[in-house]
Amino acid sequence: MPDKNIVIGVGNLLFCDDGIGIIAVEYLKKNYEFTPKLELLDGGTLGFNLHQYFIEYDNVFIIDTISTDAKTGDIFKIPSDELLGSGSYKNTAHEVEVVHMLEICELYEKKAEVTIFGIVPQDIVTAKIGLSEVLESRFESLIELVIKELESLDIITIKKSSISLQDIQKELIR
Numbered sequence: 001m002p003d004k005n006i007v008i009g010v011g012n013l014l015f016c017d018d019g020i021g022i023i024a025v026e027y028l029k030k031n032y033e034f035t036p037k038l039e040l041l042d043g044g045t046l047g048f049n050l051h052q053y054f055i056e057y058d059n060v061f062i063i064d065t066i067s068t069d070a071k072t073g074d075i076f077k078i079p080s081d082e083l084l085g086s087g088s089y090k091n092t093a094h095e096v097e098v099v100h101m102l103e104i105c106e107l108y109e110k111k112a113e114v115t116i117f118g119i120v121p122q123d124i125v126t127a128k129i130g131l132s133e134v135l136e137s138r139f140e141s142l143i144e145l146v147i148k149e150l151e152s153l154d155i156i157t158i159k160k161s162s163i164s165l166q167d168i169q170k171e172l173i174r
Contacts, residue, residue, distance in 0.1 A: 003057075003058035003059055003153065004039075004056065004057045004058050004059075005038050005039065005057060005058065005059045005060075005061070005150070005153065005155065006038070006039035006040070006041060006053055006057045006059070006060055006061070007025060007028065007038065007039070007040050007041070007061045007062075007063065007146065007150075008021070008025070008041045008043040008050060008053060008060060008061070008062050008063070009021030009022045009023070009024050009025030009026075009040075009041070009042055009043055009062075009063045009064075010022075010043040010044065010046070010050070010062060010063070010064045011044070011064055011065060012044070013044070013129055013172060014127055014128075014129060015123075015124050015125060015126065015127060015128070016121075016122075016123040016124060016125075016126045016128045016129075016130065016131065016132055017065055017119075017121035017122055017123050017124050017131055017132050017135050018065055018121065018124040019129065019130075019131070019172075020063065020064070020065055020119060020121070020131060020135055020139075020142070021043065021062070021063040021064045021065075022042050022043075022044060022172070023131065023139075023165070023168060023169060023172065024063045024139070024142060024143060024146070025040050025041065025042055025063065026042070026168050026171070026172060027139075027143060027163070027165060027168050028040055028143070028146070030161055030163045030168060031159060031160065031161045031162065031163055032147075032157050032158065032159060032160060033157075033158045033160050034150065034155050034156065034157055034158075035155070035156040035158070036155065038150065038155055039057070041053070043062075053112070054111055054112050054114060055111055055112070056112075057112045058112055058113065059112055059113050059114075059115070059153060060112040060113070060114045060115070061114075061115050061116075061117060061146060061149065061150075062114065062115070062116045062117065063117045063118075063142070063146065064116065064117075064118055064119075065118060065119055065120070065121040065124060066078075066116065066118025066119065066120060067120075068118075068120060070120050071120065072120050072121065072122045072132075072134050072135075073119065073120060073122070073134045073135060073137065073138040074119070074120045075117070075118070075119050075120075075138065075141055075142050075145060076116070076117070076118045076119075076120075077115060077116070077117055077145060077149065078115065078116040078117075078118060079113070079114075079115050079116075080113065080114035080115065080116075115149065117142060117145060117146050117149075119135060119138060119142055121135065122134045122135060129169065129172060129173050130169045130173075131165075131169070136165060139165050140165075
């Protein structure tokens with residue numbers, strides 16, 4: 001039986017770069033097909049309510065912004081064991097919630113391998129739907145990193161469409 005895999009985009013679409021996870025998941029839904037089936041979830045600001053996915057799935061991939069001293073637009077792939085072992089990533093509400101969920105899931109017999117794909121934001125406070133220019137310029141690199149990870153698990157990714165990032169963002173405003 002193949003592994004159950006899910007990509008979860010988290011964040012708040014209403015605060016500029018904070019919505020990158022949601023935008024990325026929508027972009028993947030519109031532009032790719034995956035075999036075997038891959039679940040794509042807009043996790044929004046569900047926070048602790050995402051814990052069920054950490055137990056139900058074999059691999060959980062989270063796309064979000066990440067607070068660190070790195071340069072705006074820098075992209076990180078962080079496995080759960082590194083996230084649990086480091087206090088340096090626990091700076092925003094999302095990051096704290098993910099770490100707490102991982103700690104809670106340590107108590108369960110079965111838990112997912114969790115990987116965070118984080119990008120350093122420019123602006124997560126301005127009330128605006130849509131990414132900053134810096135994150136727009138780095139978006140394809142983030143998507144490519146996620147796809148590369150999926151393919152390493154023998155998930156076939158097929159590009160089915162070429163809907164642009166700008167069009168995805170416009171759709172999400174409606």
